[in-house]
Amino acid sequence: MKPIQVGLLGIGTVGSGTFNVLARNQEEIRRRAGRGIEITMVADLNVERAREIVGDAVQVVADAREVIANPEIDIVIELIGGYGIARALVLEAIAAGKHVVTANKALLAVHGTEIFAAAREKGVIVAFEAAVAGGIPIIKALREGLTANRIQWIAGIINGTTNFILSEMRDKGLDFDVVLKQAQALGYAEADPTFDIEGVDAAHKATLMSALAFGIPVQFDRAHIEGITKLGAADIRYAEQLGYRIKLLGIAKRQADGGGIELRVHPTLVPSKRLIANVEGAMNAVMVQGDAVGTTLYYGKGAGSEPTASAVIADLVDITRLHTADPDHRVPHLAFQPDELHATPIVGIDAVRTAFYLRLRVADQKGVLAAITRILAESDISIDAVLQRESAEGENQTDVIILTHETVEGRMRAALAQMQALPTVLAPIVSIRKEELA
Amino acid sequence: MKPIQVGLLGIGTVGSGTFNVLARNQEEIRRRAGRGIEITMVADLNVERAREIVGDAVQVVADAREVIANPEIDIVIELIGGYGIARALVLEAIAAGKHVVTANKALLAVHGTEIFAAAREKGVIVAFEAAVAGGIPIIKALREGLTANRIQWIAGIINGTTNFILSEMRDKGLDFDVVLKQAQALGYAEADPTFDIEGVDAAHKATLMSALAFGIPVQFDRAHIEGITKLGAADIRYAEQLGYRIKLLGIAKRQADGGGIELRVHPTLVPSKRLIANVEGAMNAVMVQGDAVGTTLYYGKGAGSEPTASAVIADLVDITRLHTADPDHRVPHLAFQPDELHATPIVGIDAVRTAFYLRLRVADQKGVLAAITRILAESDISIDAVLQRESAEGENQTDVIILTHETVEGRMRAALAQMQALPTVLAPIVSIRKEELA
Incomplete structure (x- = not known):
């Protein structure tokens, strides 16, 4: 069977890694995919540099639309990045019936709904393993x-x-x-x-x-x-x-x-x-x-030329193995079937529940800790641990560190405002969220 | 669409976990798979206990062959374990055109070649995510x-x-x-x-x-x-x-x-x-x-009822999503296409290369360490670190610990025999392989 033909849009760090790994491991990859996978066309504004990377056997053009328009190309890899031209090109590739592989997290996080809907309409795959955590197959x-x-x-x-x-x-x-x-x-x-x-x-x-x-x-x-x-x-x-x-x-x-x-x-x-x-x-x-x-x-x-290329090529192999499956029996782009998404709301930060680390720069005098802990107690925020430093020599101020148990962020913010208003709190309070991940 | 019907052979720890998770998360799983997945028939020698786990809505039988013979069943899960009856049942399920999911590493490690060939012949999938590292999708x-x-x-x-x-x-x-x-x-x-x-x-x-x-x-x-x-x-x-x-x-x-x-x-x-x-x-x-x-x-x-069930069910979802794909465009059982396996030999232990940790119980007298290190040097095994303990009070023997650099195992065994023969080496030498995993 003739190799799957791939067009590459943008040959920078990840693109050249993809080209090199595909070439170096072509035999291993063919044994896995059941068919050769070859980048046969590359579009990059810097045609000279692109040609240096891929050599003479690969067609290099400046205009990405020539790649998309090429009927020989089965899969388009988008490695341009950003929301603008990348969005237009991905949508055009889908419209032309090409499967798409992209590492573009920005594009999918913002325009994913539109892009996955267009892919579904045309029965093509948009794969994005490289968009999160580089080579890790997360x-x-x-x-x-x-x-x-x-x-x-x-x-x-x-x-x-x-x-x-x-x-x-x-x-x-x-x-x-x-x-x-x-x-x-x-x-x-x-x-x-x-x-x-x-x-x-x-x-x-x-x-x-x-x-x-x-x-x-x-x-x-x-x-x-x-x-x-x-x-x-x-x-x-x-x-x-x-x-x-x-x-x-x-x-x-x-x-x-x-x-x-x-x-x-x-x-x-x-x-x-x-x-x-x-x-x-x-x-x-x-x-x-x-x-x-x-x-x-x-x-x-999570990044780098060949680790990210590893994920791009895994997507190419997936598509090569599975592209003949009928579009209703593939793995859905976002794990759930597209007509089965839920509208569960993403809550605002005030409703988030976490524990907190607080650092307060305070005057080193009696009753300071009592005032702070009273505010927390009245806010129904319970304390897990307190670390109070001795003042440095010649100083009359010190750091108080507090770890709290889990609470609602809105409540913590109100308590922080009260603590910040205490005359004995001498600098902006540092607050950092804490997760046990147990 | 009516749910995919699953028959379960053997309902012990993992089987009951599989049944429970499928029931508890049925809605979530259906949203992912595009179709409900239901265990509708269970075979277990202990029919009473099986019925207690699955209730009245599921048919329970003592004879696994009744499950395999049921034309309504699309997928058979084998959780019996071992090489004997499990092998026969898996081969019979394949022969009956059923997809098979199994957690049976012993069976596949020993009879995998036969089983995957039979599955290929019939165009069915044998999935085994649960066979290695429990719930980890390795x-x-x-x-x-x-x-x-x-x-x-x-x-x-x-x-x-x-x-x-x-x-x-x-x-x-x-x-x-x-x-x-x-x-x-x-x-x-x-x-x-x-x-x-x-x-x-x-x-x-x-x-x-x-x-x-x-x-x-x-x-x-x-x-x-x-x-x-x-x-x-x-x-x-x-x-x-x-x-x-x-x-x-x-x-x-x-x-x-x-x-x-x-x-x-x-x-x-x-x-x-x-x-x-x-x-x-x-x-x-x-x-x-x-x-x-x-x-x-x-x-x-890596084990336990629900973690292993997580892997079994992932295989059920994979099959549900992809079973309509033509058998030549699926993911091959062993990652490589079945006609692309290589005969690269698995080498004998003497040809393995590792570093070593050695512990020698030796007489606490002059020249002992010199004799040991000379043997290693003459064997072309280089030393990475030595730890020599002082003798405990009243004792005239002690432990010498040596870390070596990488060497061929056969060479190390020969050196060990020479060291063991030294009159100052008082007990069997402990040797443990060391890997940097860098």
Whole structure:
């Protein structure tokens, strides 16, 4: 049988990895897929560089629409990124009856509903294993491996840049700004790192996982997003003393009382003994809690040329193996059948339930702790642990660290406002959410 | 559409979990599968107990062949276990045109070639996610998630009983026999624990993973198998001091020189800082190293009623989603197309390459260490670290611990024989393989 012909839109880091791995492992991949898989056409604005990567045997064009229009092409890989031209090209590829493989989490988190509906209409597959956690097959685990379960929550380290920065901050006791500069110098963070450090990239991925886990539409605009830019070395150190590490987690959670779904990205204290707390550097890991299976965890490289290519090619093999199946008997894009999505609401941040780490800079005088704990007690927020530092020599102020039990965020915010108004509280209170992940 | 009808052979721990989870999550599962999935018939020799579990709405019979003969049944779940009657029933179900789901690793590791060939002949699916690592979707990861990769090795904690025993031995400093009795009292080990503690169960699972990873036939009879019965608390303690933990690993590895495949189960020193070294109690974890993706790890409950049921039901959903696909465009049972298996040999243990931990009980006198290290040097085995204990008071003997670099096992065995023959070596030398898993 002649090979499946693939057209590649955008040959940067992941695209060249995909081309190289497909070439290097072509025999192994053919033995698995039952048919060769070949990239026969590449579109990239930088035609020269593209030709250097793929050589003369592959047709290189500047205009992606030439790839889509080519009737020989069975599958289109979109590795352009972003919401604009990528959206138009993916929709055009679908309209032309091509299967699509993409690593574009931003596109799917925002325009997924439109794109999956168009794919269904045309009976083609839009595969996106590479969009979440690089080479880790987490989309497949959620969509196929855990289908028996009522999934209760997902919590993941799904952005390697921020995990690298947090690991360095902890190892070396440095503040965020210093480590970010180092990370940029080392190539672990981009020149404009906003999407990573502000949590936006993680929120795109958490949005996709929330849809897969709970059978709801993708709703990126409902995600609560906080990055790591305000974290200080002091809080990382105090957390450590209390048996916790701080990780930027993407969390999607079904509320126990059936109230709704929580979808949020924020720095989180996690018990040091959990495996996920020990995921260091640029690695990714996702925990999934299901009612039958209990806790499972998936770990690996969340980014990079060949790890991400591994996921892109897994999707190519899936399509090659299964594309003759009638479209009503395939694996649904978002795990649930498209006419079976639920409208369970994603709740606002005030309704989210977590425990908290609080750090208060206070005057070192009698009655301060009593005033703070009274506010918490009156707010019905119970305290798990208190750590009070002695004042440094010559200072008359100190840090009070409080770990609370779980509470509703709105209640905590009201209590924080009251505590902040105390004359003995001398600086803005730091509050970081805490999850036991048990 | 009317539900897919499932017949269940053997309703013990996993069978009742499967029945209960299917009932509890039927709505969630139907939304994913696109069709209801119902167990409508159960065969178990203990008809009374079976009826107590499933109630009156399900037909219960003593004879499994009645289930297979029922034309209404689309899928047969085999949860009887063992090689004998289970083999006959699985082959009969295939012959009757039923898809089969099984958790029976022993059956597939020994008779897989025959069973998968029969399934291919009839165009039916034999699914076995539950056969390895309980609820962790590791079969799916190997068969579908990592298809881009030339897989280099797999190393897994794939037997919960032995991991529980090893965790207890380390935590409490106890010897194997004592902990085994406790584990039996707690229900973590069976009355006859032979298959677990001698490594046979792990070898069944490693055999299946070797086929999935390397595209070779299942060859359980070629696996090298050592259990944990000879491990002492002293070696666990010494390993800890050197920065290692001892885990029973199932390993399938492609030799770097292309010589063949290693397939082995044995106690293994693993660096304490690796995530897999921190997998405690009855939990399972599997590491997979691929040339594109790098290291990935999959963690979860490896046994138990509902975790294993989670995997059984995932297979039911897969079959429900995909059973209309033409048999030549399905996911192949063993990851590679059946006519694309290779005959790469599984090498004998003498050709295996690992590093070693050695403990020698020696006379506390001059020249002992020199004699030992000379033998290693002459055998071309290089030393990574030496730990020599002072003699206990009043004793004139002591332990010498040696970590070696990687060597060929046959060479190490010859060196061990020479060292054992030294008059100053006073007890049988303990040797345990060591893997860096980097």
